[in-house]
Amino acid sequence: MEDNAVEEILFGKSVFRNEATLLSEYVPPRLPRRQHEVMRLAQNFRPLLIRDGAFAVNVAIIGEAGTGKSALAKFVMEKIAQAASKKGIRILFEYFNCYTFRTKSAVLRNLLTEHFHILSRGFSDEELLSMLVKRLVSENAKLIVVLDEAPILGGEEILSMLHAPEVYGFGQSRISTVVISRPSEWRVMLSAPLSGHIHDQINMSSYDKEDLLEILRYRADMAFIPGVVPEEILQMAAEIAASTRNARHGIEILYQAGKRADSDGKSQLTADMIRHAKESVYPELRYDIFYTLKSHEILTALGIARSLNSRGSTSTTIDDAYDYYRLVCEEEGFSPQLKPSFRKNATLLLNLGFMGLIVGPVEKGKRGRHGRITLYDIPASILEERLHDILSRLKKGGLDGTD
Numbered sequence: 001m002e003d004n005a006v007e008e009i010l011f012g013k014s015v016f017r018n019e020a021t022l023l024s025e026y027v028p029p030r031l032p033r034r035q036h037e038v039m040r041l042a043q044n045f046r047p048l049l050i051r052d053g054a055f056a057v058n059v060a061i062i063g064e065a066g067t068g069k070s071a072l073a074k075f076v077m078e079k080i081a082q083a084a085s086k087k088g089i090r091i092l093f094e095y096f097n098c099y100t101f102r103t104k105s106a107v108l109r110n111l112l113t114e115h116f117h118i119l120s121r122g123f124s125d126e127e128l129l130s131m132l133v134k135r136l137v138s139e140n141a142k143l144i145v146v147l148d149e150a151p152i153l154g155g156e157e158i159l160s161m162l163h164a165p166e167v168y169g170f171g172q173s174r175i176s177t178v179v180i181s182r183p184s185e186w187r188v189m190l191s192a193p194l195s196g197h198i199h200d201q202i203n204m205s206s207y208d209k210e211d212l213l214e215i216l217r218y219r220a221d222m223a224f225i226p227g228v229v230p231e232e233i234l235q236m237a238a239e240i241a242a243s244t245r246n247a248r249h250g251i252e253i254l255y256q257a258g259k260r261a262d263s264d265g266k267s268q269l270t271a272d273m274i275r276h277a278k279e280s281v282y283p284e285l286r287y288d289i290f291y292t293l294k295s296h297e298i299l300t301a302l303g304i305a306r307s308l309n310s311r312g313s314t315s316t317t318i319d320d321a322y323d324y325y326r327l328v329c330e331e332e333g334f335s336p337q338l339k340p341s342f343r344k345n346a347t348l349l350l351n352l353g354f355m356g357l358i359v360g361p362v363e364k365g366k367r368g369r370h371g372r373i374t375l376y377d378i379p380a381s382i383l384e385e386r387l388h389d390i391l392s393r394l395k396k397g398g399l400d401g402t403d
């Protein structure tokens with residue numbers, strides 16, 4: 001019986017023809033409604049393909065959530081890589097999500113190891129940068145670094161990477177950058193320090209319903225078996241995503257609805273499945289960023305979600321969340337870290353904006369103000385479910401050090 005059930009899942013029918021194309025890291029072979037931006041970004045980097053020697057360009061891509069900034073950067077970098085290799089020009093690329101690479105030294109060390117196999121612990125940032133530049137010169141190579149979620153790294157850190165004449169010599173830079181940010185963070189944190197160094201700023205307008213409809217139709221054709229997603233269902237998903245103007249919102253709704261169709265053994269998406277999916281998709285919750293977290297950071301988030309869920313409360317304390325964290329660790333086969341590390345992880349989650357802190361009144365007999373942790377808008381049960389998915393992907397992939 002049990003065996004049959006598993007076989008059913010593994011060999012049973014699915015509405016998907018290629019479900020992986022709906023995952024956030026997938027970059028599609030076309031970006032409808034962004035032809036103009038694709039051309040413009042490519043145009044910016046054209047000189048790297050025709051000019052020999054040192055040349056660098058810095059471009060900013062600015063737009064609200066789900067407007068295709070990350071997709072645009074990855075898409076165009078891929079095209080440049082193909083063109084460079086055809087022409088026999090050495091252009092190196094690296095994409096960084098600054099949620100994972102949170103400091104300049106992390107970025108530089110990664111560049112040195114990935115491209116030049118140099119293990120570079122124990123050097124200062126200046127030394128790292130100088131090593132990198134020397135290698136680029138000696139190998140006559142140019143480098144394009146994409147800094148996604150750039151505000152996490154901060155203006156000063158980025159600036160010192162773009163602008164180090166003492167390292168490069170005037171006009172001799174070989175490191176180009178693509179800096180990606182949401183508009184408000186760009187204005188507050190990056191535009192002032194970087195303004196004189198950005199050669200072009202590409203503003204990504206938010207999508208309207210027509211844009212979303214075309215994008216979703218394209219993505220659905222790629223992901224689903226023909227006939228699975230009727231036109232009125234696409235319209236409905238586009239309508240919902242138009243409320244946030246975020247393409248990710250619409251794509252996740254289609255994905256969740258498809259999952260439901262499969263689990264219910266249905267061969268078409270229905271309005272009910274879309275309505276249901278709508279309830280479980282929170283475009284403000286950045287799953288793609290959750291994937292950048294380390295296992296104990298996810299376990300910490302799980303502990304917090306579980307504690308909120310179990311108490312049915314809207315906020316919890318560090319102590320309570322820590323107890324649940326230990327429980328979750330045991331269930332998942334991890335050995336729990338001590339409370340100070342837990343506290344550090346919780347602070348990180350707060351700083352990254354996954355959770356909020358309510359600072360309460362000073363309690364009698366206690367020093368300082370004790371915050372209570374809360375979740376914005378997202379039900380704890382949904383968060384818990386998603387975190388479990390992410391953790392199991394992490395475990396399967398074996399990607400993770402357990403630090």
Ligand SMILES: Nc1ncnc2c1ncn2[C@@H]1O[C@H](COP(=O)(O)OP(=O)(O)OP(=O)(O)O)[C@@H](O)[C@H]1O
Binds near residue numbers: 066067068
């Ligand atoms: N024009 C488009 N055509 C096809 N897919 C698109 C298009 N624009 C965005 N997408 C898809 O929508 C999702 C969100 O896009 P992306 O991650 O690039 O947004 P973003 O602007 O980087 O958002 P955030 O600020 O939240 O990081 C991705 O799955 C992406 O592939």
Ligand SMILES: [Mg+2]
Binds near residue numbers: 069071148
């Ligand atoms: Mg992005």
